[in-house]
Amino acid sequence: MKNEGKTAGFTAIARDITERKRTEQELARSEEKYKSLVELAPDSIMTFDLKGVITSINSASTRLSGYSKDELVGKHFTKIGVVRARDIPKYLQMLSSTLRGTVSKPFEVIYHHKDGTPRLGEVHVSFIKEMGKTVGLQAVMRDITESKKAGEALRESEQRFRCLVEDAFVSIAIANTKGQLTYVNKATADMLGYSQPEMVGQPFMNFLHPEDKGKVMRMFLKSILLRIRPRILEYRLVHKDGHVLNMISKPTKFVIEGKTVGFQATSVDISERHKTLEKLKVLNEKLGVVGKLTRHDIRNKLSAVTNNIFLAKQTLPNDHKALTYLGDIESVCQQSTRILDFAATYEKLGVEDLLCLDVGKSVDEAVMLMQLHGVKVTNECHGLTVMADSLLRQLFYNLIDNSLRHGKKVSQIKVHYKEEKTELKLVYEDDGIGIPKAEKKKIFEKGYKNTGYGLFMIKKMCEVYDWSIRETGTQSKGAQFTITIPKASISSKTNDPTIQQPISLSSK
Numbered sequence: 161m162k163n164e165g166k167t168a169g170f171t172a173i174a175r176d177i178t179e180r181k182r183t184e185q186e187l188a189r190s191e192e193k194y195k196s197l198v199e200l201a202p203d204s205i206m207t208f209d210l211k212g213v214i215t216s217i218n219s220a221s222t223r224l225s226g227y228s229k230d231e232l233v234g235k236h237f238t239k240i241g242v243v244r245a246r247d248i249p250k251y252l253q254m255l256s257s258t259l260r261g262t263v264s265k266p267f268e269v270i271y272h273h274k275d276g277t278p279r280l281g282e283v284h285v286s287f288i289k290e291m292g293k294t295v296g297l298q299a300v301m302r303d304i305t306e307s308k309k310a311g312e313a314l315r316e317s318e319q320r321f322r323c324l325v326e327d328a329f330v331s332i333a334i335a336n337t338k339g340q341l342t343y344v345n346k347a348t349a350d351m352l353g354y355s356q357p358e359m360v361g362q363p364f365m366n367f368l369h370p371e372d373k374g375k376v377m378r379m380f381l382k383s384i385l386l387r388i389r390p391r392i393l394e395y396r397l398v399h400k401d402g403h404v405l406n407m408i409s410k411p412t413k414f415v416i417e418g419k420t421v422g423f424q425a426t427s428v429d430i431s432e433r434h435k436t437l438e439k440l441k442v443l444n445e446k447l448g449v450v451g452k453l454t455r456h457d458i459r460n461k462l463s464a465v466t467n468n469i470f471l472a473k474q475t476l477p478n479d480h481k482a483l484t485y486l487g488d489i490e491s492v493c494q495q496s497t498r499i500l501d502f503a504a505t506y507e508k509l510g511v512e513d514l515l516c517l518d519v520g521k522s523v524d525e526a527v528m529l530m531q532l533h534g535v536k537v538t539n540e541c542h543g544l545t546v547m548a549d550s551l552l553r554q555l556f557y558n559l560i561d562n563s564l565r566h567g568k569k570v571s572q573i574k575v576h577y578k579e580e581k582t583e584l585k586l587v588y589e590d591d592g593i594g595i596p597k598a599e600k601k602k603i604f605e606k607g608y609k610n611t612g613y614g615l616f617m618i619k620k621m622c623e624v625y626d627w628s629i630r631e632t633g634t635q636s637k638g639a640q641f642t643i644t645i646p647k648a649s650i651s652s653k654t655n656d657p658t659i660q661q662p663i664s665l666s667s668k
Contacts, residue, residue, distance in 0.1 A: 226274030353400030369396035512549035526556035540576040558614035567592020
């Protein structure tokens with residue numbers, strides 16, 4: 161302010177810019193945050209001017225392309241070697257279309273790393289505007305090479321699986337935890353006379369034989385509620401026309417994060433096998449009846465022959481030549497009786513179910529049937545229980561009989577066992593003349609020395625029990641038979657009610 165040429169004071173005009181400063185600071189913070197987000201983003205983010213020249217890139221762009229910032233910024237996107245030459249016209253057309261106001265939908269692009277490796281990306285394009293005017297474009301590209309490969313591999317795997325399942329000759333069905341079928345293959349539908357749509361969505365119980373619904377449902381509930389692993393199951397299905405199919409199945413649980421969400425069952429139609437087994441059963445019964453009747457009649461005839469031989473011997477003097485012939489006939493009759501005994505025992509092999517039996521008691525029962533003539537038997541197997549059938553007693557009977565017949569000077573027999581890591585050795589031994597090394601394997605052959613039925617039968621019994629037997633003795637020091645029993649065939653329980661407390665393998 162001036163008065164007559166002299167400064168007399170000042171005039172100040174002040175404007176409140178607090179809000180402007182706050183806005184500028186917020187804008188700066190916002191820009192910094194945006195730059196940080198762009199820089200740290202895993203996807204490539206590039207900006208372009210309206211001519212297609214790159215104006216900025218983030219770190220992911222250099223990592224994905226292999227080019228440095230200086231090699232990209234300021235260059236036209238068609239000149240940097242990332243885009244294939246044959247694709248340039250297509251992308252120029254897309255740029256032109258975008259600048260006319262049409263933002264393209266996300267699209268896939270093949271780009272090349274600096275080392276020449278082709279990669280696949282998914283690109284999203286948007287406008288950059290200032291004061292409502294478009295000044296450039298922003299492209300966000302995500303590398304989808306690996307996910308694309310994984311997706312293609314998954315689709316290929318699913319296609320192979322679907323072809324495998326659909327073309328399978330066996331029944332394959334999937335059910336949820338409610339018991340509703342969510343998938344059946346063509347074989348399942350054809351097997352039961354339905355179409356696939358007719359079966360899907362239906363409770364699988366609708367197709368079961370009424371008498372088998374209980375056991376299948378118990379297995380189903382145990383698997384879900386008690387998490388018991390499903391076992392191989394035999395059951396029956398009912399065809400649409402009413403006839404019954406016999407099936408065998410191996411159910412498999414679908415478990416996600418520890419929770420059962422469904423089941424898959426692969427099943428095989430065993431109806432023909434059942435029919436065959438029924439025919440075999442009837443045939444075996446017939447053969448058994450014929451065998452028993454035949455053996456009974458032959459024994460009667462042999463008995464009549466031996467009785468007549470005895471009477472004939474009584475009427476002849478001791479030096480009569482006919483006595484030799486009569487003795488030979490008597491010997492043949494005895495051999496024939498042993499053959500009949502062999503046939504009767506052989507007929508029983510594998511027929512009975514295997515039960516838990518006490519070895520010591522079976523040895524005692526075999527001893528009671530023998531005439532030992534002073535031979536001492538030591539039995540150290542009481543309380544040892546194994547999976548076997550009633551022929552176990554016959555096994556020890558044959559071993560003792562073999563010792564008495566061929567051991568010549570046997571005075572002692574011992575049966576004991578020893579436990580090993582994965583198996584148990586059951587040992588039978590005598591103090592007779594033993595068996596020559598060259599004959600150890602031959603003795604188990606049928607008809608060995610015209611009398612080899614006992615040891616042949618023993619070997620067959622062991623095979624039925626899934627055991628093995630070898631002669632392990634030393635000649636002149638006695639015969640020794642070692643039976644190897646897998647741990648799976650050894651039981652801590654017994655079906656014999658007279659055995660109160662069977663001992664464990666470690667407590668002899």
